Every structure is written in C-alpha cells, then in structure tokens.
Amino acid sequence: MSSAPTCAQVLMRLLRDYQVEKVFGIPGVHTIELYRGLPGSDLMHITPRHEQGAAFMADGYARASGKIGVCFLITGPGLTNAATAMAQAYSDSIPMLVISAINRREDLGMGRGRLHELPQQSDASRGFCIWQHTLSQAEQLPEVMARAFQLLQSSRPGPVHIEIPIDLFPAPMPGQLEDYKAAPAAMAPAANSAAISTAAEWLQSAQRPVILLGGGAQSAGKAATQIAEKIAAPVFLSLAAKGVVDERHPLCGGANLSFDCARNRVQNADVVLAVGTELSETDRNLVRDDYAFSGKLIRIDIDAAQLVCNAQPDLAICADAKESLQQLEAALIQRDATAGEHSEKEVAQLLKDCRKEWWDGSEQRFLWVEALREALPENGILVTDSTQLAYNTNHALPLYHPRSHVTCTTGYGTLGFALPAAVGAKLSSERDVIALIGDGGLMFTLGELAVAVEQRLPLPILVWNNAGYGEIRDFMDAAEVPQEGVNLSTPDFVALAKAFGAEGCRIDQPGQLAQAVADALGRQTPTLIEISAPSGAEQMEA
Incomplete structure (x- = not known):
C-alpha cells in the first residue's frame, strides 16, 4: 500500500x-x-x-x-x-x-x-x-x-x-x-436581460455612439467589433486593450485617448459603451482630467465597484465582458451602410488629427515605431517597459490581435518589467515576442537575461539607450528643474549580452531594425539589440 x-x-x-x-x-x-x-x-x-x-x-x-x-x-x-x-x-x-x-x-x-x-x-x-x-x-x-x-x-x-x-x-x-481534483470553475456571469434591452435601445437610437474598451475586454474583441459595425460606432482602446480590436479596422481609433480630439469625440457622444475599463488617467496615458460625458454612459464590468469609479454610469451592468457583448450584439440591428461609411471617414480624420497633437520628439521617433511595426510579426507580442519609445508605440504602433500588448506603462508603472515579462510571455505560447526596454529599466532586471539564455528563447530585446532616464529628463527640462539623477553611465550592453551567452548587436538607424529582429527570431538564444537613441539635436535634423 x-x-x-x-x-x-x-x-x-x-x-x-x-x-x-x-x-x-x-x-x-x-x-x-x-x-x-x-x-x-x-x-x-x-x-x-x-x-x-x-x-x-x-x-x-x-x-x-x-x-x-x-x-x-x-x-x-x-x-x-x-x-x-x-x-x-x-x-x-x-x-x-x-x-x-x-x-x-x-x-x-x-x-x-x-x-x-x-x-x-x-x-x-x-x-x-x-x-x-x-x-x-x-x-x-x-x-x-x-x-x-x-x-x-x-x-x-x-x-x-x-x-x-x-x-x-x-x-x-x-x-x-x-x-485530489480541481473544483469546477464557475460559469461566467451573463448580464441581466432587461439591462441588455435598455443598452441595445440606447445604442440603436444613438446618433453619435462610441465604444471604449479596457483590459477587462481582452476576450470580447470579436463581439465588440460586431457591435461597432452594427451601430457604426468608433472604438477607442485603453493601453491595456491594444489589439483587442484589430487596429487596422476602419472603425478603430486605437489607443489615442491621451489626445484632445479623441477625448472630445468620446465626451460629445450621445451614448458611450465602456467595457472593462477603469476610465482612469493611465487608460488615457496620464491625462488627469476625468471624462466629462455629455451623453448617456453604459458601463459593463465584472467588478461592481469599478462600475462607479471615475465616472457615474447611467446604466451599470455587472457581468462578464464577453458574455455581455455577445448578448448585446444579438439584440442590435444592422444600420445602413451610409452610417458606417460616415463613421469610417470620421475615424480616419481623427487619427490624422491625433498625430497633430503628438508631444515633442514623437514625430522623430515615429520612424522607429514604423520600423518596429515592420519587424514585429503579424501575430507577435510586444512587451514594453517605461521608456521613451514605448510611450510612442502606445498610440502610434497598431496591433492586430488580443494579448499582443504586454506593458507596465499603465497602472503601477514600475521599471524593469519588460525583460522578465517577455521571458514569461515567450514561455506561454509559440507566438513571437519582442521586448522593448530602456537602458535605465534594463539595469533593474538584467540578471533575467540568464533565464532567456538558459531556456534557449529566440527573444529580441530592444534596448533604447538614451544614457539615462530620458523621459524624466524631458519632464525636468519642461518644468525648468535642473537635471539631477537622470544622466547615467551605461555599460557596454552588447558585451554584457555576450557575457551571458546571448547574442548582441548595436544599431542606430530605423532601417536596420527589421533585419536585426529577423536574425534574432531565427536564433535559439536571445539577442540584445542596442538602439543608440538620437539626441535632441539629431532628432531635429531627422
């Protein structure tokens, strides 16, 4: 026995x-x-x-x-x-x-x-x-x-x-x-049918509806897209929801809620459907002012407390996002094609207007964002740390699939996240993963490069090297505070990578990125790709 x-x-x-x-x-x-x-x-x-x-x-x-x-x-x-x-x-x-x-x-x-x-x-x-x-x-x-x-x-x-x-x-x-056996999981809670009927009635009759999706809608992208198409509603994403709706879709306004033109469209909507979002400042990339909704607000969240956080709803539905949106989609009727064409044109213009609001340095770094989009496989996962280039990818780099955006630039906002999180992401599936981290953040968790080597992960690690805490440096300059504690002595990252048993290379032009990433994805070991970030003067000349 x-x-x-x-x-x-x-x-x-x-x-x-x-x-x-x-x-x-x-x-x-x-x-x-x-x-x-x-x-x-x-x-x-x-x-x-x-x-x-x-x-x-x-x-x-x-x-x-x-x-x-x-x-x-x-x-x-x-x-x-x-x-x-x-x-x-x-x-x-x-x-x-x-x-x-x-x-x-x-x-x-x-x-x-x-x-x-x-x-x-x-x-x-x-x-x-x-x-x-x-x-x-x-x-x-x-x-x-x-x-x-x-x-x-x-x-x-x-x-x-x-x-x-x-x-x-x-x-x-x-x-x-x-x-000893696992207990069966509870079924996802569906929404109250009366609440769904009310939401459908409001959205069906709305002339300028908008859909807001947060991280709690990760599994609800298909239903959200179908609703947007039925009622011709623009869709805006929090940073945690990038890729939940394919950002190539003509009704998707992306993660652009930090810009006035996108926020104004939301605030002037006659009905807003907000799903799985806190409506917090980090959803809007540190825009502190709460939304001033002028129309009706419908909120769907699995957490009852979140239904009244940051904005009081006109209709609160405490239920699973996917289940609720599937119920709601079934209750809606397709609008005529003219409404859809109008909304698509509106979203296209909004995206152009958002670009006009980009903060200093964004336009120059956009060349790197474009290069990164070319380098990232269609179903790839981008893991980002709090670093200058990542703040630009947040709004300017379109993602096409759910669970493609793993970032610490929301919420708690710690440094050093991207390298170990990318290791975890790569170990979770066969999807390609790219990490993006700054030179300052990398030093927080550099030792985890050894794990990527040990696990033989084909992981490109992009290091945006601006010799310090560049974003904080910019904030100090804007506030006319003398630069203290933000300019760092950086090691030879390529030599460090090789000391760990990884590969390493250094690039300084966006046109070099796609090949460097492709080479890295073809190896059975991580590759640290150090990007020499352009100085302010170089950016002005770019």
Whole structure:
C-alpha cells in the first residue's frame, strides 16, 4: 500500500489539475519540502535570478496567454522581493497565484528571530492581493485552492497569495494522491436581460455612439467589433486593450485617448459603451482630467465597484465582458451602410488629427515605431517597459490581435518589467515576442537575461539607450528643474549580452531594425539589440 501523500505533493497535483503548466520560483531553505513534491508532477519549473523576476515572468505569462501565472516564494525576503511585481499585477488585474512559505506554526507571532522571519507577513501582501490566506491545517489545502482559483477565474483577477507554514509541506494528507481534483470553475456571469434591452435601445437610437474598451475586454474583441459595425460606432482602446480590436479596422481609433480630439469625440457622444475599463488617467496615458460625458454612459464590468469609479454610469451592468457583448450584439440591428461609411471617414480624420497633437520628439521617433511595426510579426507580442519609445508605440504602433500588448506603462508603472515579462510571455505560447526596454529599466532586471539564455528563447530585446532616464529628463527640462539623477553611465550592453551567452548587436538607424529582429527570431538564444537613441539635436535634423 502506498504511503499517504504530503501536503506539497497534493499542492502540485492540484496545480496540474487546475491546468497550471509552469511555475516561476527560487527554492530556498524554507521550501525544500515544497520542492520535494515537484518531481513527477508534470509542472515545468523556471528559475529566475531574483524573486521580482519570478513575479514579472508570471505576469507576462498570464497577460500573453490568458492563463494564471504561478510563483513559488520563500518566507520573508522572497515575498518582499516579489512585492513590486505583484503590485503591478494587482494594478493591471492580472491573474497570479503566489505560493509562499512562512515560519513554522508554533513560531508565528512569537518574535523569536527565526530565519526569514517577517512579523505579520500576511499584512505585507494584503494591500496588493485580491485575496490572502494563511494555511493553518494541511487538510484545508483543497478548499483554499478551490477558493483561489474561483477568484482567479470567475471574478476581476489579480494576485492571490497563499502562505504555507514550513511544517505543513511534509504533513501527510488523507487518502491517495489521485483523490485530489480541481473544483469546477464557475460559469461566467451573463448580464441581466432587461439591462441588455435598455443598452441595445440606447445604442440603436444613438446618433453619435462610441465604444471604449479596457483590459477587462481582452476576450470580447470579436463581439465588440460586431457591435461597432452594427451601430457604426468608433472604438477607442485603453493601453491595456491594444489589439483587442484589430487596429487596422476602419472603425478603430486605437489607443489615442491621451489626445484632445479623441477625448472630445468620446465626451460629445450621445451614448458611450465602456467595457472593462477603469476610465482612469493611465487608460488615457496620464491625462488627469476625468471624462466629462455629455451623453448617456453604459458601463459593463465584472467588478461592481469599478462600475462607479471615475465616472457615474447611467446604466451599470455587472457581468462578464464577453458574455455581455455577445448578448448585446444579438439584440442590435444592422444600420445602413451610409452610417458606417460616415463613421469610417470620421475615424480616419481623427487619427490624422491625433498625430497633430503628438508631444515633442514623437514625430522623430515615429520612424522607429514604423520600423518596429515592420519587424514585429503579424501575430507577435510586444512587451514594453517605461521608456521613451514605448510611450510612442502606445498610440502610434497598431496591433492586430488580443494579448499582443504586454506593458507596465499603465497602472503601477514600475521599471524593469519588460525583460522578465517577455521571458514569461515567450514561455506561454509559440507566438513571437519582442521586448522593448530602456537602458535605465534594463539595469533593474538584467540578471533575467540568464533565464532567456538558459531556456534557449529566440527573444529580441530592444534596448533604447538614451544614457539615462530620458523621459524624466524631458519632464525636468519642461518644468525648468535642473537635471539631477537622470544622466547615467551605461555599460557596454552588447558585451554584457555576450557575457551571458546571448547574442548582441548595436544599431542606430530605423532601417536596420527589421533585419536585426529577423536574425534574432531565427536564433535559439536571445539577442540584445542596442538602439543608440538620437539626441535632441539629431532628432531635429531627422
């Protein structure tokens, strides 16, 4: 007769039954018994070089795939090292399951100075998790995991943190390992039929409707496009929703809500349908003023609290975005072709007008944006950090498919995201991935290049090298603040890449980018492509 499975073994079994394939983590003294359960579980373990990298990888994995990113962390410093990345995931509603160790149950709250001891560790993560739980008995694990996955799969997602005392990892569990199964996921909540009827009536009679899509509409792009075509409505995207609707579509106004002409069109609409969006300043690329809607506002969101955040709706529908838009599309009637042609012309003019509002330097960097669009495969994924060129790709680089835009320039806005997130994104699917990061941001997480080498990832990493924190430098100049702390001494990135076992090259012309990326995608190792960013004088001459 086989021996009873341990808590750690049951955990691995449940993760696989919940369709988890990969976990990101760094083993430590406190998680030895956790890792004893890993062999034979069919889970692939990825070892980053820092716990922040683990959570960023899980984040990128989740955004690119729509699956849940999973991290294993040690007690204390493992959790606090990952905190920034977890907060980014919380801000952007990314499904992430974090399993961390905690000291033995008899030591909790005693202040005995145990290894990795963090008093009230659960409090450290509570502010950036949608749910946090400390396991007190091994037998509770199946129920706790079921609750975690229900939250991650059936509500507005974000990080869930489960901490397990180290004495529970080897604890025996009742029954056989095969007895432990995943709980069935809840069905996505559909909208109230009366609310759908009202929304359809308003949209059908509207003369100047508009659709706004946020990150919560990632799976609803097809239905949103069909609605736009039926009622001849322009569609605008938050930065988190780039690609949800094909940005080549003649009714798509792209992620241009930071520009007055696009915002004015939204604010002067007689009916606005806003789906899965906070209507926040980061949706509009740091435009602080809230929308001043002059018409009726319909909001659809799976999170009831978000339905009244930043703007009071005239009709609030708390339901799944995809389910709701499919219901709504079925209730609408196709308008005549003349209305569609008029809206298409209007959107084309709006896109031209938006370009007139681009901020200083954008027009010159647009040559690089065009080169990047040429280099990025049609179904490719662009992963961006907070860096000058990425702010231009946000609005000027069209994307064609959902889950093509993985960025930290929304919400929490941390640096160092793009490299590890691109590793996670590439590990999630066969789609091509390109990372774009600045020289300053790269130094935050440079060590994760070793993981890309170790995993033999054909990953182009574009480094926009402006010798410092260029965007902050520009803001200081605009505010007439002397430049302090923004001009950096940068290493030889190409030599660094080769020291890691990656490939490296340096380019300084947009025309060189497509070939450099194509070469990188053809290798079985990452390639760091350093872009010598033009100086202000060079930009003026371009």
